[in-house]
Amino acid sequence: MKLNNYNLATMTVKELLKALDTSLKGLPLDEIQRRQEEFGRNVIEYKKEKSVFQIILEAFLSPFSLVLIALAIISYATEYLLVAPDKKDATSAVIIITLVLISAALEIVQKIHAKRSIDSLDHMVEVTSNIIREGKAEEIPTEEIVLGDIIHLSAGDMLPADVRLIESKDLFISQTPLTGESALVEKRALGKIEEEEADMESQTMAYMGTEVVSGTGIGVVVRLANDTLFGDVAKRLQASPIKTNFEKGVEATSHLLIKLMVIIAPLVILINGFSTGSWVQALLFGISVAVGLTPEMLPVIVNSNLIRGAKRLSEKGTIVKDMNAIQNFGAIDILCTDKTGTLTRDNISLEYYLNSSGEEDFEILKFAYYNSSLQTGLKNVIDRAIIRRGEKELSLNDLIARKIDEIPFDFARRRLSVLVQKRDKQVLITKGAIEEMLDVSDKILIKGQVKELTTDERIRVLNYIQSLNTEGLRVLGLSVKEISSSDLEISLEDENEMTLIGYLAFLDPPKEGAKEAIAALAREKVQVKVLTGDNQYVTQAICRQVGIDADDFLTGDQVELMNDEELSRASEDYKIFVKLNPTQKARLVRLMRKAGYAVGFLGDGINDSPAMREADVGISVDNAVDIAKESADLVLLEKDLGILEQGVVNGREIFGNIMKYIKITVSSNFGNIFSVLLASIFLPFLPMQPMQLLFLNLIYDISCLSIPFDKMDQEYLRQPQRLDSGGVRRFMVWFGPISSIFDILTFLVLYFVIIPKSLGGGYLNLTLYEQLIFVSIFHTGWYLVSLWTQTLVLYTLRTEKMPFLQSKPSLPMFLVTGLTVAAGTIIPYTKLGVALDFRPMPPEFWYYLLVVVFLYLLLTTVLKNIYVRKYKKLL
The missing domain is CATH 3.40.50.1000 (HAD superfamily/HAD-like)
Known part of the structure; x- marks a missing residue:
């Protein structure tokens, strides 16, 4: 069934129904099922969630993953492919690939979980359309609509497909989503258009994604999903969605780290190459430093926070x-x-129906009931309140009237008119905002007599309405006008020279x-x-x-x-x-x-x-x-501000936990840059083997997986939070050097004090075998100091307060970081430690470790307090 060859706007209704093999009663169920199977769901392709394959591909093609994969390839080539058989070692490459696999696997699991969660939540926010099928009106999910469906349109509807109108009444549509123009467009169901018109100018066509502002209409669905004008526009505009400020900030921070990596890694390679003479080892160490500078867990931390946040928000409504x-x-x-x-409360009730003298009058209620019940547009809470009160208090005879025509409500006029026939009279009944009703009225009914609506009377009316308003009552005016029985249609020009007969006062309490x-x-x-x-x-x-x-x-x-x-x-x-x-x-x-x-x-x-x-x-x-x-x-x-307050707080908590990882990791990595550069210049050996540095990075990343489950201080949650890339750089410059200071102190103490005391001499005075032991102990010592300091500093920098005493971390964070430090500390005493060339440390080292960790956390706390006083904010 191809309709692209037809100029849909110019076909007669009979031709249209025949071409689509449908009728005004709608399609039979078996034909609906056949068309759904043939044409698929009414869903724009660009809105579809990514497939599992796309999610997997994106996880491995992220900037950080690509950097790590490139480093793994270089490592594998220099340590395995290009060396003698007895020296082949792929450990570093395996560790890097392990990092990639862990990061990608976590990201894939999270995104698939998020996809399923959002899919299930979407069903809770189902958008439906009023469709005629087999002669009956039904609310049908928009994705189940098929070609040839007969659709009823009224104010508040969004067009679910391209529709050719076959009936309309004062139908005004906003085409802003397609054209960007704010002016409303009137649509008409003309039997035939003599001249071909451009799509957006076709009066008989209403397009997917546009909005019914006022009036009613009936149409036939003629195009679905990607075949619609909206679908065509969407395909051309789907290139790249607008990035949020948060996404821009994360991107800027990531680019900063990658730039540092590109600058520092070559320097480390050159310095170590010249100082040690081993260019292969220098290259491998430079690769390891580059890996250490890459926050490969950033996508995982961000995604896990967002998924957990979405779940918590759904639990709170x-x-x-x-x-x-x-x-x-x-x-x-x-x-x-x-x-x-x-x-x-959104439970509006009609409290008073008053004549112009301020007295309750059933005639006012009766006319208001006709206006609200007989209009065919969207019945809002005002209309429903009038109908409820009318059905409760009016007699059956009073409720009966015949509608001749209507002018729907719109936001420019702010009023609604209905022409009704009651007995032998045709009466135009208009209700609306009091100022607008005064604009179209030149007379007023007072105690049964029609009088001129003078300036003094207008002032009296406005003062009376104001007195009702100050009591919290919303007031509409009601005017009438007799129309000749020969007139079966009304227009905006008829809304003039009316008689103001009374007021409708509504109460919607707080x-x-x-x-x-x-x-x-x-x-x-x-x-x-x-x-x-x-x-x-x-x-x-x-x-x-x-x-x-x-x-x-x-x-x-x-x-x-x-x-x-x-x-x-x-x-x-x-x-x-x-x-x-x-x-x-x-x-x-x-x-x-x-x-x-x-x-x-x-x-x-x-x-x-x-x-x-x-x-x-x-x-x-x-x-x-x-x-x-x-x-x-x-x-x-629920439309409740209380739920919003909870959502705002939850959003801030999610943001805060993401900022913990970004700021603390960036500052730690920044500090390691100077440590590595200085060690490369002054040490006669690498400060840590490449695979040891990679293993340290892996252990630290595992400890960071607990951050999304941490708590935020109440003071932090009471301020709007935004990502400021300048703030990230400032945090990095302030706290990064602390890491460098204690790294250098560790280098000095290990090189000149602890290891010489254990081995009986300085590095240069030892035999070659003893030098190898010296280097292995040195590597193990820096590994342990780095593990303890960069993991435990999470407790200090996660809060502006005193950790544990004034601000306790969450139990998951405490357990994961504690177990990570414990497991990482035991590693040198295991077979894995031997494989990584770690060695058990001398007893005096453990005293030093406790002292240096205490001093590191103390200095960080002091500097944190100064930082907070200066910048009023930590994270």
């Missing part, structure tokens, strides 16, 4: 759609939110726990700003009840008059923004981000979607409209 959003979640310092359902949640977010240094389409009086009343400063506000009209510089300054000063349209919400978020803030946006409506896309983190809820869920990075199972 947050579904992670984009894994990289977790860091941004911990970084946000401004949370923008709508009002309804977040600060309030949510229990909202005040506590706002206070908790404030403790975490997250500002809450309210961006709402509601008026200032209702918004201020609610905000005061939940503890948000509500004295000052900006309206949408004021926002519109400001240039970007003025609005950027105002966005920092104000916490409440009222009567905003969707474009204004998005503009505010964009300017906050431009000013340097990390911004989250919580929303669930059509009007929130543009702002969610502009935010660092778009947050939606499970019962949101399709557009909002598709725009979100995170989906809350």
Whole structure:
């Protein structure tokens, strides 16, 4: 069934249905199954998760893995292929490949686990469409839609495929995802278009990924997945996704280490080659130094933190759609939110139906009921509240009326009109925001008499509405107008010269726990700003009840008059923004981000979607409209600020544990650079054999696997956190030299004191055999000092506080690092130690080891306190 040869926009409905072998009643089930088998799922290919093979390939082709593989090849060639048979030794190459395999295997397991977890979570955030099949309307998952399906469209829907319209009523669609243009486009189901039009200009076509803002329509699915216009655009734009600030920071840090490796490794090779005369050994040692400078466990640490974080967030009611959003979640310092359902219970009730004199009047309820129940667009919480109250209090006869036509709600007019026939009259009933209703009304009904709506009357109405607003009541106006019975259609021009007959007052009380949640977010240094389409009086009343400063506000009209510089300054000063349209919400978020803030946006409506896309983190809820869920990075199972506060804290904890590995490992590696360079210059032998250095690196990496399970101090969790590559460099310069100082001290003590005392003389005075023992003891001593210091310093640098006394590590971290140090210390006394050319150390060394570890941790602690006082932050 190939439709590409048809100009779908110009076909008649009859031709279209025939070409697709379908009908207005929809497809039969057996034909649906056949088409699903023939055409596959309605899923854009670029959105599919990577295959297991791709995950495996990427794990071995990461920059660090490629560097290690290259080093392993060089090591294997110089130690095995290019040497005499009796000197062949592939140990170093095996250790390097082991490092690659461990890192890659852990990354592969984590990513496959993440893939399965996200797949299962996706089912919890299912997007559906209203499809007609065998004459019945059903909510069908969008991926199960087939060619020829009949689809019903209404406000809030996202187009799941390319659709040819066959019926429409005031259908306005946002094509921003495809065109970037914010203006709405009206779509019409014309029987035939005489002139061929370009795709995006076709009035009879609605395209996948676009959004229904208002109105209704019925259409036929004509293109799926990659065959759609959206799919074609996606294929051309899928090259490289935008990187988060965190990803850029990790990349910058990785490149810094690789640059250092490229500079230092050749220097080490040259110095050792000239000083020892053994260029092969110098080359192997240089390779080992390069491996030591490569943080090959960085992808594993990052991924394990993100996966563990996503799992914890899901346990707390947050579904992670984009894994990289977790860091941004911990970084946000401004949370923008709508009002309804977040600060309030999202359980709106119609409290009062009042005539223009302020008295309850069943006629007002009756007209409001007709307007809400007979309109065919998205029935929001306001409509549902009116319908509930009407069904409860009106008689059966009062509930019956016939709809003739309607003008759906949109965010420009902020009102909705329905033309109904009741007995022998046709009445246009319009409800909407009070200011907009005053704009289209020139008369007012007072005590049964229609009077002119004078300026004084307008002021009286506005003052009365304001008094209701200050009590936390949201008020809509209701106007009517008789229409000639010969007119069966209405247009926007009919919304004028109406008669204001009354008001509808709604109550949505503050949510229990909202005040506590706002206070908790404030403790975490997250500002809450309210961006709402509601008026200032209702918004201020609610905000005061939940503890948000509500004295000052900006309206949408004021926002519109400001240039970007003025609005950027105002966005920092104000916490409440009222009567905003969707474009204004998005503009505010964009300017906050431009000013340097990390911004989250919580929303669930059509009007929130543009702002969610502009935010660092778009947050939606499970019962949101399709557009909002598709725009979100995170989906809350409950629209509750308390859950958000937990998610922010969890995001910061994940970020903190990643920073522990990055900063501590980078500083340790940086310190080792100077140690190796100085040792290469002054020692008559290598400070450590290549395979010993590689083994030390492997042991340290194993101990770092416990970092994702560590805890963060509460003080750290109460500040927004972001990766600053400048901060990483600063940390490296401050703490790296400490490692070098104690390495050099160890070289001196081993070379001039401990080993000469044990062997009865200095290195140059010993026999060749004794020199070999001297070198082996030296290597073992530096290995043990390095193992103890760089592993135990994790406890000191994991917190700004005094380790163990003021800040205890997690049990997994304590056990893994403790067992790693213990196992690594025993190695020289085992057969593996013999294979690595380690030797048991003299008794006096152990006294030195305890003293040097104590002094190392003491100096690190002193310098840490100075660093924190100077820069106000450690990690």
